[in-house]
Amino acid sequence: MLSVDGLTTSYGSITAVRDVSIHVDAGEIVGLIGPNGAGKSTLLNTTVGLLRPTAGRVTVDDRDVTGSSPDAMLRLGVALVPERRRLFADLTVVENLLVAGITAPAAERQRRLEEVVELFPLLGRRRTFPAGYLSGGEAQQLAIGRALMSGARLLLMDEPTLGLAPGLVDLVFELIEDLRSQGRTLLVVEQNARRLLEAADRAYLMRTGSVVAEGTGRDLADRHDLFEVYLGVEG
Amino acid sequence: MTQFVQNLVDGLGQGSIYALLALGLTLIFGVMHLVNFAHGELITVSSYAAYALASRGTGWGVIAIAVIVASVLTAVAIEFLAFRWVRGASEFTMLLTSFGVHFVVAALFVMYVSPRPRNIPKPEWIFDTVRIGGVAFEVVDLVTIAVTLVTLVATGRVLRRTMFGIALRAAAEDFDAARIMGVRSNLVIRGAFALSGVLAGVAGVFWLMRTGTASPTAGLTPLLFGVIAAIVGGLGSLGGAILGGMALGLVQVFFRSWLPPDLAGLTEGLLFVLIALLFIVRPQGFVTVRRAERA
Numbered sequence: 092m093l094s095v096d097g098l099t100t101s102y103g104s105i106t107a108v109r110d111v112s113i114h115v116d117a118g119e120i121v122g123l124i125g126p127n128g129a130g131k132s133t134l135l136n137t138t139v140g141l142l143r144p145t146a147g148r149v150t151v152d153d154r155d156v157t158g159s160s161p162d163a164m165l166r167l168g169v170a171l172v173p174e175r176r177r178l179f180a181d182l183t184v185v186e187n188l189l190v191a192g193i194t195a196p197a198a199e200r201q202r203r204l205e206e207v208v209e210l211f212p213l214l215g216r217r218r219t220f221p222a223g224y225l226s227g228g229e230a231q232q233l234a235i236g237r238a239l240m241s242g243a244r245l246l247l248m249d250e251p252t253l254g255l256a257p258g259l260v261d262l263v264f265e266l267i268e269d270l271r272s273q274g275r276t277l278l279v280v281e282q283n284a285r286r287l288l289e290a291a292d293r294a295y296l297m298r299t300g301s302v303v304a305e306g307t308g309r310d311l312a313d314r315h316d317l318f319e320v321y322l323g324v325e326g
Numbered sequence: 327m328t329q330f331v332q333n334l335v336d337g338l339g340q341g342s343i344y345a346l347l348a349l350g351l352t353l354i355f356g357v358m359h360l361v362n363f364a365h366g367e368l369i370t371v372s373s374y375a376a377y378a379l380a381s382r383g384t385g386w387g388v389i390a391i392a393v394i395v396a397s398v399l400t401a402v403a404i405e406f407l408a409f410r411w412v413r414g415a416s417e418f419t420m421l422l423t424s425f426g427v428h429f430v431v432a433a434l435f436v437m438y439v440s441p442r443p444r445n446i447p448k449p450e451w452i453f454d455t456v457r458i459g460g461v462a463f464e465v466v467d468l469v470t471i472a473v474t475l476v477t478l479v480a481t482g483r484v485l486r487r488t489m490f491g492i493a494l495r496a497a498a499e500d501f502d503a504a505r506i507m508g509v510r511s512n513l514v515i516r517g518a519f520a521l522s523g524v525l526a527g528v529a530g531v532f533w534l535m536r537t538g539t540a541s542p543t544a545g546l547t548p549l550l551f552g553v554i555a556a557i558v559g560g561l562g563s564l565g566g567a568i569l570g571g572m573a574l575g576l577v578q579v580f581f582r583s584w585l586p587p588d589l590a591g592l593t594e595g596l597l598f599v600l601i602a603l604l605f606i607v608r609p610q611g612f613v614t615v616r617r618a619e620r621a
Contacts, residue, residue, distance in 0.1 A: 141502060165508040177503035179496045190496045193489060194508040241508060 098147030122294035170243030180223030191237035339467030341575020342474035347552025348567035350522030356498030364427035366549025373540035394527030401523030443541035560611030
């Protein structure tokens with residue numbers, strides 16, 4: 092479904108992602124793990140067209156979409172749930188959702204809005220609340236709700252559990268499973284590597300801008316050496 | 327008391343013009359982080375449209391519509407010809423670009439029209455007054471305030487009820503996040519310029535009615551007050567821009583009224599001293615604006 096080949100992204104003289112190739116097949120949950128500064132977010136941001144790659148190719152369903160704008164990627168069904176959520180704090184819950192559905196026709200947008208509110212009843216009760224006043228869990232639901240508003244088939248999630256209480260982390264992982272069972276495909280970046288590897292079908296480990304290991308979630312989870320060397324956690 | 331009420335209405339009338347300009351400036355700043363010193367050019371170009379029509383004997387009703395249309399077209403043209411090319415550049419680069427646009431537009435009118443100001447006949451009712459409760463009000467102030475109110479309410483509705491408005495507010499808060507959601511940069515920025523053009527057009531109508539002058543630098547004075555109002559209000563804040571504009575108009579009128587006649591020339595000087603004092607106490611302006619970092 093999504094394929095990234097030999098992608099390189101630089102900020103000025105700093106190369107954040109170097110010659111990275113990954114692929115995500117329809118219906119998969121693919122994990123992307125690695126220490127801070129490994130280039131995981133840059134890879135996602137480049138994939139959706141927020142940053143321009145200096146080399147490499149991005150294809151969606153075998154169509155070359157390298158350098159496409161984020162709105163063009165959304166129209167192809169690829170949505171990013173950005174790091175730290177990036178909610179519009181001054182906009183209400185409903186307005187946040189509507190903006191995220193901007194690429195859809197008005198009627199379809201309204202239909203999806205009702206769908207999302209049904210999926211997250213908590214948001215339904217907070218419709219006219221400015222998003223800045225939501226709790227961490229509500230905010231994360233809104234962030235994922237926004238991605239659903241785009242009607243995306245492929246969701247790229249950047250650290251969806253960042254800053255959430257443990258109970259809410261479970262909720263997010265349940266949601267990721269739910270989304271997959273609805274037929275969506277997910278590429279998830281997580282600091283909570285153990286947890287992600289349990290949920291993911293396959294995963295990539297990145298370090299200083301490159302993919303240094305890949306395999307099934309279980310394979311990588313069993314590679315104690317990787318955990319100690321690259322992730323700095325007890326294996 | 328009578329004098330006070332008169333000054334109040336006079337100040338709000340003057341402040342309305344500044345508020346409309348400041349609101350447009352703050353909208354553009356929100357989506358582009360550009361302090362648009364070429365915003366006065368909307369009034370400059372409009373002033374010649376008004377002059378061209380007035381010299382053919384056209385009435386102010388038609389002139390008003392032409393001024394607003396000219397202002398919108400100028401705003402969109404400037405965005406397309408100048409600011410699009412420096413989008414994402416440093417704020418300083420964009421600031422210099424806006425100065426450049428100002429000088430180019432002024433030079434074009436000097437070269438192809440005339441360096442001398444042209445006279446636009448003011449509407450006959452410009453000096454009319456109405457007495458309400460024993461206080462004489464200038465009709466032009468009342469009309470300015472009423473039209474400004476309607477314009478602000480309509481702008482508020484556009485910003486809250488339309489997808490364009492919601493997208494614009496989202497982009498102003500976090501441009502990259504808005505792009506991630508599928509908001510198209512070109513559309514939202516062009517729209518912001520067009521909307522700022524409508525607001526400057528309405529302001530321009532009343533400014534030109536009062537000054538009755540078309541000149542290569544007709545927009546400079548209103549621009550200056552618009553920029554100050556936007557900054558005083560807290561650049562990027564819509565409510566702040568309106569507040570800043572009204573406050574500026576009121577202080578200007580009250581200073582002029584309170585100062586002894588031979589010191590009236592100090593009005594603007596004192597105004598700037600007051601603004602300097604405000605910035606010592608509240609460097610962020612009336613309203614504090616949250617800003618997201620850009621990728």
